[in-house]
Amino acid sequence: MYLILWNAGVLGILIPQVLAMKINYDGDQVLQIIPQHKDHVVCLQHMCSSLQLDLWKPLQPEDINVRSVVHVRIPSMALQPVKEAMLHCSLSFKVLVDNLAHLIGDPEAKRSRMRRSLSDYDYTKYHPMEDIYSWINLMTEQHSDLVTQHNLGLTYETRPMHYLKISKPSSGPKKSIWMDCGIHAREWIAPAFCQWFVKEIVQNHEKDSRIKKILKNIDLYVLPVLNIDGYIYTWTTERLWRKSRSKHENGTCYGVDLNRNFNVKWCSLGSSTNCTSNLYCGESPVSEPETKAVVNFMETIKSELICFLTIHSYSQYILTAYGYSKDLPKNFNETITVASKAASELKKKHGTVYRVGSFANLLYEASGTSQDWVHDLGVQFSYTIELRDNGTYHFILPEDQIQPTCEETMAGVLTIIEYVNDKYFGNQASTKCGSLHIYTFLSAVLTTVLLT
Ligand SMILES: *[C@@H]1O[C@H](CO)[C@@H](O)[C@H](O)[C@H]1NC(C)=O
Ligand SMILES: *[C@@H]1O[C@H](CO)[C@@H](O)[C@H](O)[C@H]1NC(C)=O
Ligand SMILES: *[C@@H]1O[C@H](CO)[C@@H](O)[C@H](O)[C@H]1NC(C)=O
Ligand SMILES: *[C@@H]1O[C@H](CO)[C@@H](O)[C@H](O)[C@H]1NC(C)=O
Numbered sequence: 289m290y291l292i293l294w295n296a297g298v299l300g301i302l303i304p305q306v307l308a309m310k311i312n313y314d315g316d317q318v319l320q321i322i323p324q325h326k327d328h329v330v331c332l333q334h335m336c337s338s339l340q341l342d343l344w345k346p347l348q349p350e351d352i353n354v355r356s357v358v359h360v361r362i363p364s365m366a367l368q369p370v371k372e373a374m375l376h377c378s379l380s381f382k383v384l385v386d387n388l389a390h391l392i393g394d395p396e397a398k399r400s401r402m403r404r405s406l407s408d409y410d411y412t413k414y415h416p417m418e419d420i421y422s423w424i425n426l427m428t429e430q431h432s433d434l435v436t437q438h439n440l441g442l443t444y445e446t447r448p449m450h451y452l453k454i455s456k457p458s459s460g461p462k463k464s465i466w467m468d469c470g471i472h473a474r475e476w477i478a479p480a481f482c483q484w485f486v487k488e489i490v491q492n493h494e495k496d497s498r499i500k501k502i503l504k505n506i507d508l509y510v511l512p513v514l515n516i517d518g519y520i521y522t523w524t525t526e527r528l529w530r531k532s533r534s535k536h537e538n539g540t541c542y543g544v545d546l547n548r549n550f551n552v553k554w555c556s557l558g559s560s561t562n563c564t565s566n567l568y569c570g571e572s573p574v575s576e577p578e579t580k581a582v583v584n585f586m587e588t589i590k591s592e593l594i595c596f597l598t599i600h601s602y603s604q605y606i607l608t609a610y611g612y613s614k615d616l617p618k619n620f621n622e623t624i625t626v627a628s629k630a631a632s633e634l635k636k637k638h639g640t641v642y643r644v645g646s647f648a649n650l651l652y653e654a655s656g657t658s659q660d661w662v663h664d665l666g667v668q669f670s671y672t673i674e675l676r677d678n679g680t681y682h683f684i685l686p687e688d689q690i691q692p693t694c695e696e697t698m699a700g701v702l703t704i705i706e707y708v709n710d711k712y713f714g715n716q717a718s719t720k721c722g723s724l725h726i727y728t729f730l731s732a733v734l735t736t737v738l739l740t
Contacts, residue, residue, distance in 0.1 A: 309525070310524070310525055310526075311525065311526045311527070311528075312389050313363075313387075313388035313389045313392060313527070313528070314364060314387070314388075314389040315364025315367070315387055315389070316361055316362060316363050316364050316385075316387070316388040316389065317361070317362050317364075317367060317383055317384075317385055317386060317387070317388065318344070318359060318360070318361050318362075318383075318384045318385035318388065318682065319359070319360055319362060319370075319381045319382065319383060319384065320357060320358065320359055320381065320382045320383075320384045320679065321357075321358045321360070321374070321379055321380075321381045321382075322355060322356070322357055322358065323352065323353075323354055323355070323356075323358065323379065324354065324355065325354060326354060327377065328354070328377060328378075328379050329352050329353065329354055331373070331374075331376075331377035331379060332349070332352055332358060332377075332379065333349040333350070333352050334349075335370065335373050335374075336349040336352070336360065337349045339366060339370070340564070341360050341361065341362065341366070341370075342360065342361040342528065342566070343358070343359075343360050343566075344359040344360060344361060344682055344683070345357060345358060345359040345603070345679070346358070346651075346652050347558070347566060347567055347652070348558065348560070348565075348566075348567055351558070351652040357679070359384065359679060359682065361388065361528065384679065384680065384682075385681075385682075385684075388684070391681065391684045392527050392684055395414055395523070404422075404426075405426070406423070406426040406427060406430050409423055409426070411480070411483060411484050411487055411690070411691070411694070412687060412688075412690045412691045413687055413690070414476050414480060414687060414690070415479075415480075415483075416520070416523045417447075417513065417516055417519055417520045417523070420479065420483070420512055420513060421450070423483060423512075424437055424450050424452065424512065425437070427452065427486060427490070428452065431490050434454055434455070434456065434490060434493065435452050435453070435454050435486070435490060436452070436453045436455070437450055437451075437452060437453075438450070438451055438452075438453060439451075440511060440581040440582065440585055441577060441578075441580065441581025441584070442577060442581075443515075443516045443517045443532070443533075443577060443578055444517055444532055444533055444534040444576065444577050444578070445517045445533055447516045447517065447520075449511065449514070449516060449578065449581055450511075450512075451509055451510060451511040451512075452486055452509070452510045452511075452512070453507060453508070453509055454486065454489055454490070454503070454507065454508040454509075454510065455503075455507040455508070456493075456503045456504065458504060458505070460505070462505055462506060462507055462592065463505060463506050463507075463592050463593070463594045463708075463712055463713075464506065464507045464508075464509060464589050464592045464593050464594065465506055465507075465508050465509070465593070465594065465595040465596075465597070465705060465708070466509045466511075466586070466589075466593060466595070466596045466597065466662075467482065467485065467508070467509070467510050467511070467596075467597040467598070467599065467701075468482075468510075468511040468514045468582070468597075468598050468599065468658075469481060469482035469510075469511065469512055469513060469514065469598075469599040470482070470512070470513040470514050470515055470516075470519055470599075471514040471515050471546050471547050471598060471600070471658065472515065472518070472530050472531075472545075472546075472547065472600060473515050473518030473519050473521060473522045473529045473530055473531070473532075474522050474527065474528050474529055474530055474683045475600050475601040475602070475675075475683060476522070476601075476683070476685070477601045477602075477675050477676065477685045477689075477690065477693055478599040478600055478601055478675065479512050479513045479519065480690050480693075480694065481599055481675065481693070481694050481697050482510050482511070482512040482513075482599065483512055484690075484694035484697075484698065485510060485694075485698065485701065486510055486512075488698055489503075489508065498702065498706055499702075501706075501709065501716055502702075502705055502706060502709045504713075504716070505709055505712070505713040506594075506705070506709055507592075508705075509589075511582075514546065514578060514582070515531075515532050515546055515578060516578075517532055517533035518530070518531055518532050518533055518543065521533055527683075527684075528683060529543070530543075530545065530566050531543030531544055531545050531546070531566065531568065532544050532546050532576055532578055534570075534576060534577075536563040536568075536571070537563055540563075541563040541564045541568075542563075543563075543568065544563075544568050544569065544570040544575070544576050545559070545565075545566060545567050545568055545569065546576060546578050546579055546658075547598075547654075547656070547657050547658060548567055548568070548569040548570070548654065548655070548656040548657065549569055549570040549573065549574060549575060549576050549579045549656055550573065550574065550579060550583070550656045550657060550658050550660070550661035551573035551574050551583075551656075551661060552612060552655060552656060552657070552660045552661040552664055553612040553613075553655035553656065553660075554569060554572075554573040554655060554656045555569035555570075555573075555655065555656060556612070556655045557611075557612055557653040557654060557655040558611070558652055558653050558654030558655065559654065559655060559656055569656050573656070579658075582658065583661070586661075586662060586665060587665075590665050590666060590667070593662075593665075593667050594667065594668070594669065594708050594712055595667065595668075595669040595670070595671075595704065595705065595708045596658075596659070596662040596663075596667050596669070596670040596671070597671050597673060597701065597704070598658050598659055598671070598672050598673070599673050599675065599697075600672060600673065600674045600675065601674055601675040601676065601677075601683065601685065602674060602675065602676060602677055602678065602679070602681075602682055602683060602685070603651075603674040603678055603679075604640065604641065604642045604643065604674060604675070604676060604677070604678045605642060605643050605644070605645070605650060605651065605672070605673070605674040606627040606630055606631055606642055606643075606644045606671055606672075606673050606674075606700070607644075607645065607646065607647040607650060607651065607659070607671065607672040607673070607674070608620065608623040608624060608627060608644075608645070608646050608647065608659075608670070608671060609623075609646065609647065609659060609660050609663040609664075609670055610646060610647060610648055610660050610663070611646075611647035611648050611651075611653065611654040611655065611657045611659065611660050611672075612648065612653065612654065612655035612656075612657070612660055613648060613653070614646070614648045614649055614653065616646055616649075617663065619668050620646065622668075623668070623669060623670075623671075624644055624645070624646075626669065626703070626704055626707045626708075627644040627671065627704070628644050629703055629707070630644075630699075630700040630701070630703040630704050631643070631644050631700060633699045633700055633702075633703045634696045634697065634699050634700035634703075635696075636699065637692070637695050637696035637699050638692045638695070638696050640676065640692075640693075640696050641678075642700070647659065647660075647672060657672070659671065659672045669704065669707075669708050671704065673697070673700070673701070675693055675697060676689060676693045677689070
């Protein structure tokens, strides 16, 4: 059971405690507010903290700024007082989502049952965790020459964290690329993309010369759902849950923001030590079994790891190090050039505009992120990718956008992967081209010799 405690707060509003099994969000709205001056900012910050509102953009009241967009979910019972408070501060707002319950619907009711066949798997639907577990099994059974299944560790609620290794036999030395999805539970498009990515690689590794080239040199590791406990919780109980599900303070609050729990300037910026917060950084660095599992594995493969990709939503960004500082890392120019190229390839598919930049400069400062921890481990190309959309459906991206989102993201991600491949191994396609020139040259010489 989940308990929401609404703080009466300084606004003098009295909201009763709510006890519910499954949160249905009936009548909840998502508002967009753009504060125009400092007083607006203060008023909004005050309202968000005192009412503990679920801020979506930015994630905490401290990061609200003049003339930057704010997205916030208002529970139906707080709508009236919130709107009055905004009127009082002369803040104007726009209703982005009129009734969240309508937008969310009942995904469980809509879904088609998973069948025992990979060819029936519908990549254009969101899948509950049990389907994803079966999908992992089917994928490794039916493509055992290319895909193997491994266990990274166990979640807090002791579920296995399966990841896939996509690897072709090779005699030469290889490098590795890591991709994880779903570190934040409610960002459903992320796990959908990880599955799409694996499908695309498996289906095209023989006919697509670029994928063929990459797999010659590189092993791909894919963790389809990092925060499995949280993901399941979004299906069973609370669609907009973000964190993991570990228990704190004798069960008075749950979950850690796993992307604030890594040991890199831990809990100093854009995080909270209060376990009720969506940005709770945990009791200590790497306190959570999920982050421990990732850290242990990254330590094991770090000498071969050349690129790290962590997939999120929403906002349409490709972000580079650092989150914990506005300073830029040494190789920033190169990482940003690659990201821009990826964004432009991505845009070519469906016209979707992505912005690129460093996490702290483009979004907000945040310490304890996996992207920064891995970057400081020595991995030069470490990216956070925030998928669609940029503010209409937020975390509730409709299923009809799964395919276009995955298609364009694939184009972007492959651009990054090809770049790092060519950087570490040279562009072997052009080597072939080189030998062709030599061949042409030799045959020309030979022809000349024969003719004289
Ligand atoms: C948790 O419960 C124990 C035993 O009942 C108590 O001693 C402790 O103070 C509690 N801790 C918190 C944070 O409430
Ligand atoms: C954590 O935050 C909640 C909600 O803002 C507040 O009621 C509580 O007192 C805070 N706990 C601590 C230990 O600061
Ligand atoms: C990065 O690029 C900018 C603009 O092209 C240049 O001014 C700057 O010196 C470069 N920085 C590094 C570290 O190469
Ligand atoms: C979405 O992206 C477009 C283009 O980048 C931008 O103009 C627009 O303001 C964005 N919408 C929101 C709600 O942020």
